Amino acid sequence: MTESKESTVRLLITCPDQPGIVAAVSGFLHRKNANIIHSDQHSTDPEGGRFFMRNEFFLPGLDLDGLTRLREEFAEVTNGFVMDWSLSPVWMPKKTVILCSRVDHALMELLWRWKRGDMRADVTMVISNHPDLRLSVEHFGVPFHHVPVGPTLRDKVHAEDTMMSLMEGQADLVVLARYMQVLTPDFVARFDRRIINIHHSFLPAFVGADPYRRAHQRGVKLIGATAHYVTEELDEGPIIEQDVIRVTHSHDIDDLKRLGADIERHVLARAVQWHLEDRVIVDGNKTIVFRR
Amino acid sequence: MTESKESTVRLLITCPDQPGIVAAVSGFLHRKNANIIHSDQHSTDPEGGRFFMRNEFFLPGLDLDGLTRLREEFAEVTNGFVMDWSLSPVWMPKKTVILCSRVDHALMELLWRWKRGDMRADVTMVISNHPDLRLSVEHFGVPFHHVPVGPTLRDKVHAEDTMMSLMEGQADLVVLARYMQVLTPDFVARFDRRIINIHHSFLPAFVGADPYRRAHQRGVKLIGATAHYVTEELDEGPIIEQDVIRVTHSHDIDDLKRLGADIERHVLARAVQWHLEDRVIVDGNKTIVFRR
């Protein structure tokens, strides 16, 4: 859909299911003269359960002040419901920080899509615990920060402190593009439901380290990748997207890594894209993804 | 979604896009105490264009009389709009007639899914221009009618007359499971937007006869199948579903036919399933498919 992105707003709602939600929301939007472009909803159970909605609407002439008023008025509509909601202006791309380490495929795929205009984000910076990818990043005109991480927990905490002060006000979304470092619970909590990681296996197969080696040992016929939100439990966060590719007996571990890299970068790019388009709602340890 | 299929109704809407449609519809459903289970909508253009909606709602205690009243009341709601709509009770599966010829793969897949309860249809009969598949069909407890079709147009018209009288009141949907006969425009018009055909190629590649032979000659690396509504223009009707499978230089024409048969039966089964679940709206020569 080609959209007038100016004046377009996305509404995400999570609440206990109950009659009248859709009527209340669409009645409100109608009174505001909004034109609904897309609307999707999902209930976990038709008789009680949880309700999720994504709504994209067009409100000619809406600016940031108008959006503030719209939020105040919508808050009144939600009074009768126990509702989590957000109203996100499409014309203000989310500030996005990418963390990476030494391998570049996932990072390059994101920067490349972003440069081509396919990924509507405001990429504010790239942070890495290694200096290797500086030139590649700066070639895209994106600031690169090298924040080394020492071997102790103290080192990690200090590195994260540095990262958090760099990211202050600059990170609506944090993407781990093969960052290869476990984050502290504090850091994770600071960006709750806003850190996306790519794991190089089809979770829950091969949780943990070195999945391609283990996939090769097990003789699987497909290898995969999983993009998920980061939670305290390693490799257990809500899955956003997964995909696989066929392999054969003739592929060794290096082949699996090379083929897997292609799947990783695409799965991560799709997950990031969907988050940026407000298509993902977290529900406990699962996600609702309103795909096209 | 496991649904209380009793009392569940599906609403399909097509109309010119204009503000207030969703508010009017959801306001009506709210006043009727309906609980919306799923709702999807699509607009071809945010500023003018066409609007499509599929809505599945649960209305405890609704029976056929209640449905009749609901339709009358909803008709009043639609007064201000130029709206095509339907309200279909989920608890009354659509009456379905399957036409076939000699090859059985598409027919068997449908009957098998139906017998397993995966395809909620009321399969009223199978009609074939050949007697070969009688036993296979009757084994499923489905009536089989052999209606031969002679070589002339007169013969075809007479055969279709016989078929139409057999089908009178028994065919909400007609499925061509490799029927191999071109239908007359009259027959097509009689079941407008309710005849689904499976074409054994990835349309518009290999329109017409003998697609696997031509695919082999061209050396394609994928072969496919296309399920579409039948219109007067052969192989030009609105596409509902397509899929492909990979082939190699080592596959000869018979291999392509055999591999293609697997794709054909699954593509047709999905298209029929979606039609039966009121997920498909025809828009000119295209379809809107509200997939899960």
Next chain:
Amino acid sequence: MTESKESTVRLLITCPDQPGIVAAVSGFLHRKNANIIHSDQHSTDPEGGRFFMRNEFFLPGLDLDGLTRLREEFAEVTNGFVMDWSLSPVWMPKKTVILCSRVDHALMELLWRWKRGDMRADVTMVISNHPDLRLSVEHFGVPFHHVPVGPTLRDKVHAEDTMMSLMEGQADLVVLARYMQVLTPDFVARFDRRIINIHHSFLPAFVGADPYRRAHQRGVKLIGATAHYVTEELDEGPIIEQDVIRVTHSHDIDDLKRLGADIERHVLARAVQWHLEDRVIVDGNKTIVFRR
């Protein structure tokens, strides 16, 4: 490839890699005036390692006596090598026994492909621990044996004794089409590398019971199935084939089971087909699959 299946033979070879294997084998076939139709080989390591070969050749006028002589002469060729090999006549389909329980999708897919001539096997019987599928099986003209399995290990041993005496001389291949019973090590050893099972998950994800429920809980975005040879270690045997299908948040456990059944029956059918065509060589806990 359309082949003159009479007089066509398949040669499978496993041995330590060493120079001269291919020359010895192809020299022998040339002296016998055999025409090689297909030949594939794989080495695990170019400098030492293991060597695998599949060779399909045509030898006009070869009959069973000729095959016996061919085996004797080939045995001499292999003298200088430590070689596992087999020569299988394509015109004698492998005797195949299918074990099933109550669910029918995998069984039906196999019988259907067999009846259509797509699966060249000699299906000698179906054995089930439940009587439910007798009529469905006998409709295909295949003998059905009901061998109930009691709750104790003694019961299981006695049931397997009954099964083994039914299968005596009738089982080149045993297919577990959702048989749902763990076999004893004795039974497994009796049909070493000749029992194929379908597991209803993408192994090694969701090893063990109830994989669809656990897949739903984990919120995966793809579900899969795995066909593997049965070994003593449950769900750990060499994988022959795997595949997946996309699911969304809107699918409940029953939906996953229904969608999964489609993947299960196709993955199993492909694995059985490849075994019947002598395309699979077991190498430790992995398989070499010479696909087309």
Next chain:
Amino acid sequence: MTESKESTVRLLITCPDQPGIVAAVSGFLHRKNANIIHSDQHSTDPEGGRFFMRNEFFLPGLDLDGLTRLREEFAEVTNGFVMDWSLSPVWMPKKTVILCSRVDHALMELLWRWKRGDMRADVTMVISNHPDLRLSVEHFGVPFHHVPVGPTLRDKVHAEDTMMSLMEGQADLVVLARYMQVLTPDFVARFDRRIINIHHSFLPAFVGADPYRRAHQRGVKLIGATAHYVTEELDEGPIIEQDVIRVTHSHDIDDLKRLGADIERHVLARAVQWHLEDRVIVDGNKTIVFRR
């Protein structure tokens, strides 16, 4: 397969099928103490027809002089056969020229894979009829030549003359990465079977211009891309690789272009990779692709 790429050679053979080919070839390699790493063959018909072979072997200590002698000796082996063959040293990557226009996705994917070491080519230069992509190309350390093409046939001939003199001795392979210019028959003949183009549709669907617009009009549910060798007949050359991606009613033409670009770049990269690995043999208007 991790290979000692030094001393590894690939042999491609095309000839009329006849007994003794494999024996002659493998006997020769055995006498030379070569160790066969992979070998694949294909016959179009078991009793007469054409024969194709790909053989990858390791010959310790082989250098360029040794390769020359090997070619002379192999030529004698082939005397009894009407045989097209080539012996390609793996340690000498093919010289590759990429032609492009203004859009960069296919070009960037190739350069990126090349830079990562995933595509073993010697990329000698990029030539474009527009200057736009100079910086992007030079960032990879690859020479960029801008050769504008005027509107007349004379202009085109002169531009191709310039290109051919730039490419003299530098082009074992020419890749059209969305070059958007029809080449003259002379140019095509000059690089017979060595020009790979990416067509932005699933050929033979949407032959010719503007395939995404026509795909949108037709309402297809999958869009695709086709990599093929360039011949005089536009869009009719031998197909090397094809792939598709699912689209829905909600995607407009720009979405199709964006999604299609992802398929285009991967299909082209795979086709180029296979050509570089000597996996593709042209047989009339088709290809034999020896995939892993």
